[in-house]
Amino acid sequence: MKDVQLDPEEESTYECFGCGTVVDAVAARTCPKCGADMRNRRTPIE
Template identity: 80%
Template sequence: MKDVQLDPTEESTYECFNCGTVVTAVAPGECPDCGTEMRNRGTPIE
């Protein structure tokens, strides 16, 4: 498995843990729809 090198200033695709909303942003923080934490889809979940 390759390590993912992310540039924190580059836009990435994020997905909401709760409702599944997908946004493209630099660092959205909370979901715009439900306020839950978002995850970067480019970072693997283990």
């Protein structure tokens, strides 16, 4: 597996842990619909 260089100013796709909402943003910490935590889809979950 290859490490991905993430640019903090680049828009990424984020997914909500609570309701599954997907948004494209520079940074997303909370879901705009339900307020739950978001994760960057480019970062693997282990």
